[in-house]
Each structure stands twice: as structure tokens, then as C-alpha cells.
Amino acid sequence: MDLQSLFYPKTIAIIGASSREKTVGNDVVKNLVNQGYEGKIIPINPKIEELYGLRVTADIKEVEEEIDLVVVAIPAKFVAENLREAAKKGTKAAVVISAGFKETGNTDLEDELRQVCQENGMALVGPNCLGAINPEIKMNASFGQLMPKLGHVAFISQSGALCTAVLDYAQELGVGFSKFISIGNKADVDEIKLIKYLAEDDQTKVILIYAEELANAREFIDTLCEINRGDNPKPVVILKSGRTEAGAGAIASHTGSLAGGDAAYNALFKQAGMIRASSIKELFDLAQVFARNPLEKATNLAIITNAGGPGVLTTDEATGNGLKMAKLSDNTKVKLDEFLPAAASSHNPVDVLGDAQADRYKYALEVIAQDENVDSIQLIMTPQSMTEVEETAKAAIETKQKTNKPVVVSMMGAATVKPGVDLLNKEGVATTSFPEPGAKSLAQLDKFVAWHKQANQPSLSFNDVDKQKVSDIFAKAEAKG
């Protein structure tokens, strides 16, 4: 499936453009016009003539040029007919925001949509979704209000409403996106099709998915193994809801999907080398650490901190999740002892003390980054009155630019440390405000790298027996509901 027309359209038609504010048909046009999209925008509505400075076309039949993408926000029963007309204009992708399909019992209508699109080679996103955003070309073909910053994280969500919150959090947390898409009922374009596309997308370094149910266990495993066994692996982080019986029940009531047994999903994720997030917040932490670090092992972690307590808490989190505390080489210890005050600790976690200014951090970072016993580095900083927030951030940025080792910086606090965090975000250094999630995410990175290495050993490749086993568990879980 070619999703170029979805993410890089030169012409977009909005079927159901509206002049009434705070409606979907109005929001989509407003977002396209106001947020910097430079392609052609064609609003379609028989009742109005002008919208946000654009001429409105009465009917899609009357559009004279080719259309790459249509965004649809009209009542469910009129959608199929309009997509047929869109196909005649060469349209290769449709985002159907309209609801009223499978989720309300109208499976026939949804089947019809799928059929129209398949017959015409048109990629169908939705129905019942928020839309799609490509920050690279400032295209916000959704009714979410915010244009995210450009970055390396692709986000795919089965929940539209979650998207609006994620966009808002992302601005605060400094996370940038490569592609952002709400897939709703997944009548056609689903996670697997998007993963295949995003695997080839240079802008994307990590793919995040929020899913309530997944189909095609075997295809999922095949797709992921193919991508991640190659030289250009792309980590996929999934937040899968419905892990409890009550949660699965809530999904049934929400989307009408069968959620499947959670054990089966865990087996699938393990087989496919997928990373499972346990909460919305963890999605962001993982996004930061995966998008901004090379896929290199992080096993032996060195922590540099100006605060003993947070150093201990982070040690707990790191080792509790499978990392080891790096044994610093004698040479490193000697060098640290030479420069740091007597009360500092050259034992890992390296405590540069509460009165550390940037020079101590800079020195410790340089020495530790060169230690062969160290695979990854976490810098922790609490704001004391002598702390140099921005200079310390710059020291971390310099280290990050020189080393191939994964690095996370946790500047603890909020307003006081913001200038440093902003700098780190600008220069693409992974940050987590609280330190424990930084260590946990590094542990996940390490697990992914180990999985990738193992998957690349031909003798240990995943065989059909394994896949069959997961498929069986899946089938059983779905039969049970």
C-alpha cells in the first residue's frame, strides 16, 4: 500500500467543510489553512461559498483538478458515494472522520467503505477517527487543535480522543513527531500497514501505538521480525489497553472489539520484539529515550548525580529492570578522584555533590563516557542555589555529540530547570523529568537491542512453530472473548 498520498498530499479536499465553529468540518479546514500547509486546500460544501479565505466547491464532482487526499466529515450514509467520486479524481487516500459505522453496529456501511477503497486502490483511514498529521509539511488533516513539533516519533492511536491529549502533553514534554495518525475503526489502514510504511520513513526512529485490540498475530510477528531482523531496525512501543477483565469489558462497550487475552498479547509482543508501555506517561518516556539515542546496548549504566537520594532511587529502578551498575575502571576512578572534592563519590552512582557547578558534571561526563566498562549514562541534577542549569545541559549535549552510548538526562524540578530542559530538547538529548522513568526506558532500549541481536543470529531465528503457538493462544483468547 502506498501511503505517500496520505502523508504527503499536494491537494486535499475536505468533504463536509463547515462554517460553523467547533465542528469537525470547520476544525479540519481551519487547521490546514492556519498551521502552515502549503498544498492546495479544497473545501467542499453545497451551502457555503467561502471559508477561511478559500473558495468552497459545492460537490466533489465539480472539482476540476486531481485530488491526492480527501478528508471526510459528513453523515455515515453519504460517505461511500463521495469516496467513489473522489476515486474518479485520482484520490489515493481518504481519512474518514465520520462516525456511525461498526462502532454503532453499522457493519454493512463500513464494509461498503472498505470495498469502495479496495476497488479503487485508495488507502482508507478510519472511519470514526481524529485524522492525520504530518509535521514535516505542516499538514494537520485532523480536528486536533495543535500542530506538534517535528521530531522522530510516529504515533498511531486507536483512540481519537487520546490523540488530542497526547498532542498537548507532547508540547509540554518536548516530544516531536514524524507522523501522527488516528486510525479509529481500522476498516482498512491498520497498525501493520502503517508499521510497514513507517519502517521506510527516514524521519521516524520509533513507532508508538495505542491499541485496544490487534488482529493477525502471524502477520504482526512476520512484519516486526522482518523489520527488526534487518540492518535498519525500528523499535515499536505499544500501549495495549484491556489488560484486565474489566478493561476488556470496557473495550467491548467502547469499540465493540474483542480485546483478547492479555497473556496472548504478551506472548505476541515478546515474539515480535515489541516494547510494551504500561501507561500513557511511559509512552512519552520511551519515546524520548528511543528517538534520541542510537540503538546501542545500555547494559552497564553509569549514573552521575548531585543528589544521593535520587541516585539511589535510580539505581533501584535500573537494576530492578535488568540493567547493571557499571563497574568503573580504576583509571576512571583515579581521574574522578583527581578532580572531584574529597566528599564526592567516585563509586557508581558518581556523586558530584550538591554544590556541583557545570565543570564537575562536564569533567565526570567526559571521563565516564570514555570508560569501556560503561555502556550508557544517566545524568541526574537537582536544582541547588549554585547549580548551573544551562551550562550543565550544555555539558550533556557535548558528551552526547561525542559518544555513541545512550544518554538520558533527568533535570529534576520544573520552572527552575526549564532552561536546561529546553536546551536538551532542542539539541535532541533524551530527557525525563523524574529520574526513575529514564532508567526504566534505558532498560527497555537495552532489551530491544538484545532482541535485535538475537533475532539476527540465523540459528536462533523465529520459526513457524513459535508463530503457530502464538496464533493458537490468540485464537483461543478471541474465542473466549
Add this chain to the structure above:
Amino acid sequence: MDLQSLFYPKTIAIIGASSREKTVGNDVVKNLVNQGYEGKIIPINPKIEELYGLRVTADIKEVEEEIDLVVVAIPAKFVAENLREAAKKGTKAAVVISAGFKETGNTDLEDELRQVCQENGMALVGPNCLGAINPEIKMNASFGQLMPKLGHVAFISQSGALCTAVLDYAQELGVGFSKFISIGNKADVDEIKLIKYLAEDDQTKVILIYAEELANAREFIDTLCEINRGDNPKPVVILKSGRTEAGAGAIASHTGSLAGGDAAYNALFKQAGMIRASSIKELFDLAQVFARNPLEKATNLAIITNAGGPGVLTTDEATGNGLKMAKLSDNTKVKLDEFLPAAASSHNPVDVLGDAQADRYKYALEVIAQDENVDSIQLIMTPQSMTEVEETAKAAIETKQKTNKPVVVSMMGAATVKPGVDLLNKEGVATTSFPEPGAKSLAQLDKFVAWHKQANQPSLSFNDVDKQKVSDIFAKAEAKG
């Protein structure tokens, strides 16, 4: 021990006041002078005459009036002698910020301090600590830069540097404090003594502790059981580091304390009805939910949401942590169906749909708060273009004022929802930005209430056999290191 002089002093002397900026002796005076403390401030230093508009006294011997509290920031070897002089001025509390005692091997010096204070009936905080803050009288007797908002959370930390970060986070997260204290080496005033004092403090509703090690298991259990078996229980939330072997090793290197076996701590916490937080962030979430709700059972949770996905994730978290999804009464369902649109769900989680304005939330909240099957309520809101952030917050505030049921509001996102979150914080409604921690904290509240109820049944009271068991585990763990 009378800690009134520590938290409500009329006169404070700072031994080691300094005119050099970004030093402890300067920060403490600056904080006391600039942040609103209305008592008398007496800086002491033989080398300067004036500091921040105050006359500086050369030596504590020369002070003419009574002193309630001394804050000490001079080299370790001079501290004991100065405390002896302070005692002569009637001083009943000392905060020794100076380091260089047990943590650097100088146990004799620390023993001397303890002895001086005990002989003179003086409460000793520290040494090697950040200081103490009482927002109620705007007293910042610490070198932390921020005066926290007044609230109902008491915070006790064994790590000084963690305190500065916590103050910074708290401003961002809208958490207010009743008392805020760094206890450092705990030569005298420790968690138990503070808990006993705070149990009687009307301003404090929940006590948070960061600890690397705890002594006196038996006294801990006795103290907690006594407080929490009574009519006026006070929940204690503890973040205990050193739960892994590497973490315990890091503590040994950081404070020289023995961390003890984690299993022994868990047994202690369970016996004593203490709530264990698993991360710094969780401390804040628990603080919000405990400080702003009555200690009432939360077992059967009702969720009201405008977003299906977050509703499912929160259901997972709630039931995964021991809550149940409330079975709404038929009457409630009928009433909800009467008012909500057809596509909404009157099944719990109640989905008021993405286009819900405040009226739908208000109606659902009112109906659900009256349902006898519902013990607690979580409101989830994602920002859509039609969402009424402030009006929805007001609806939650009204409900909270009318009901005795625990309530948490999760307005998802950042800048877009801030006006609502600010309102909720102002009116004392518990908020968590991400919804899962809200549900998890309600589950902890529910567990505490159940513990309290059980502890109040005389036939099930904790007997000496249990306490002995925990003490034994403790002793073994400490012997092992």
C-alpha cells in the same frame, strides 16, 4: 518531644550567617527575610555587621533575647559549642545544616551534638540536612530557594537534595505543604518523632517520607498503629529506596547507613498500615489524592470520561490495583440515558463522548454521586475543540463539595487544560494529569481505609507476636547488611 519551637519559632538565630551569595549561610537568611517570616531573625557572624537589612551579632553569647530556634551553618567542629551557648538562651530546637559528621566518619562529633541537645532538652534536626520550612508562618529555615504553597501534605526527607527538586515539582503540580523538613543524619529528630508530632498537627492530612533506612521497627509499628487505630488516623506514605541490592549498596556509599532487607521493610509497612510509593512521581499523586479526600472507602469506582481509550486504561489500572468498577444502579442508568446522547455509554466507564460540554459532565457527576453503588469517582477529560475546561472543573468542584466520596479529576494534556487544573487545585480537588496514577492512588486510599477499619476491630488488633516477627526479620536483614 515538643517540636513547636522548631515549626513555630518567634525568634530564629542563624549561626554562620554569610554575606557571600550562593552559600548556605547566605541562603537561609535571605529566605527568612524575603519570604515573609514575621518573627525575629538574628544573623550571627563575627565578621559582618549587616545582612539583608538586619544587624548581625558577632557571637551567640552576645544575643540578649531568648532564641527559640537556631539554624547552624558553620564547620562541624564548632557546632556543639555553639549549641551549648544556644541552650543558655532558652533555645528548644536546632537545625544543623553543617555536614562533616557521621556521613564522613565523624561519629564522635555527631554523638557529642546529640548529647548536648539531650542534656538541654533541645530538639536536633540534622546534621547534614537542608533545613525546615513551615509555609503556615512563611518560615523558610532552609537553603531551598522556594517557599511552597500552604497545604495539607507534610514532607520528611532523608535526602536534602531531593527536597529542592520536590519544592520545584510541587509548584508545577499544585501540591501544597503543611510542614517540610529535611532530616539528614537523624542524630535526634527522626521519622518517628516527626510522625508523632504531625499526628497532632491539624494542618497535616497526610505524611510523606523519603527514607533510605529506618530504625526501630517495633517503635515504628507501635506509633503507626496507635495513630491509625484511633478516630483520627493519618496516612503515612513512604518512598523507601534501596529496594535492590545495587540500591542498598549505593545507600551504603551515600550515607553509610545499612539499608536492610527490602522484604523486612515491606513486612513492616504492611504491619503498620503504611503506604509505599514506588517512585518520586507517585509520592505526588498519592499526596494529592490523600490530602484532598476524606478517608472514606473507594472500592467501587465510577469513571466519567469524554474519551474511550483513557477510560479503558484507567479501568485497567483501577481493577489491576484492587478497585472494582461500580455497577451503576438501574435508576442511575435510566437517568443517564435520559440526558446523554444516544451514542454515549451509561455503562461504567460512563462515556459522555468527545463533544461533551460541561453540562454533560455536570449531569453525570450529580447522578453518579448519588448512586449508592458508587464509592468513588474519577473524572477524565481530554481537550477537544468544544470542551469547556473551566466549566467542567467547576462541575467537579461542586460535586466534591456535596459528596463525602473520594473524587479525582484527570484533565489530560498541559497548556490547554491548565485553567481547569488551576481551579481544581485552588479549590482542593485532587488532580492527576495522567489518569492511571489517579486510579492507582484511589486504590491505595481504599486499602488504607480498609486497614484502618480492620485495625480498629479489637479482635483483630496487631499483637506482639506479629511485631516480634517483623523485628526479627529486621534484625536479620541488618545483620546481613
